[in-house]
Amino acid sequence: MPTTRDQLLAFYETLLSHFGPQNWWPGDTPFEVMVGAILTQNTNWKNVAKAIANLKQADLLDPRRLAQLDHDRLAALIKPAGYFNIKAKRLRNFLNWFIDRFDADVTFAQSLDTQTLRAELLTVNGVGQETADSILLYGLDKLIFVVDTYTCRFLWRHHLIDEDIDYAYVQELFTDALPAEVATYKEYHALLVALGKTYCRRRPACANCPLSRFPHRLEADYMGSL
Numbered sequence: 001m002p003t004t005r006d007q008l009l010a011f012y013e014t015l016l017s018h019f020g021p022q023n024w025w026p027g028d029t030p031f032e033v034m035v036g037a038i039l040t041q042n043t044n045w046k047n048v049a050k051a052i053a054n055l056k057q058a059d060l061l062d063p064r065r066l067a068q069l070d071h072d073r074l075a076a077l078i079k080p081a082g083y084f085n086i087k088a089k090r091l092r093n094f095l096n097w098f099i100d101r102f103d104a105d106v107t108f109a110q111s112l113d114t115q116t117l118r119a120e121l122l123t124v125n126g127v128g129q130e131t132a133d134s135i136l137l138y139g140l141d142k143l144i145f146v147v148d149t150y151t152c153r154f155l156w157r158h159h160l161i162d163e164d165i166d167y168a169y170v171q172e173l174f175t176d177a178l179p180a181e182v183a184t185y186k187e188y189h190a191l192l193v194a195l196g197k198t199y200c201r202r203r204p205a206c207a208n209c210p211l212s213r214f215p216h217r218l219e220a221d222y223m224g225s226l
Helices: 002-019 029-039 045-057 064-066 071-077 084-102 106-111 114-121 129-140 149-157 167-177 183-198
Strands: none
Touching: 002 149, 002 167, 002 183, 029 045, 029 084, 029 129, 045 071, 064 084, 071 084, 084 106, 084 114, 114 129, 129 167, 129 183, 149 167, 149 183
């Protein structure tokens, strides 16, 4: 019987063969990726891209310039991302931390070890585990696997977790299975996003799924909270 590690590696190779390299996360700079990680909470990337385009058009995609904006102006610019008043507050909280702690210097932030940096990020009001790990992995090239709803739904449907499993446990499954490579962590997470959007949706489209040859649940839906 294949181990969890064997299964996760087989899933990875199958998804990579089916979807091809994802070259994700979209973003021209590490700071843009950080902003995107906050704005993408509870919305899709198309809406986030519109918000980021607004910031670029206004020449405001810079930590200090953004931090100087009043709330209403910032909220108006990021309105396409939804929940714009809440996200404006969360983004400002992050900006204040990034400027106060690191003088808005990405290289300085990268110099901290991953777990210390993660612990500090999680003290920022509005930054949860998925957002923190997205910033760490995609923005700062730190070796940490991002867990999201797509990840948990896929794992549950393939009998690898229970519905009430916690974030750290899911993260450890991938950490234990995968080679310790930032590029692989990025690629696998991005492939799971593609899988979740295309096939492993709330109402699954299993018939044409590249993972349909593996044992999976057909009869039930997964409504995870992670």
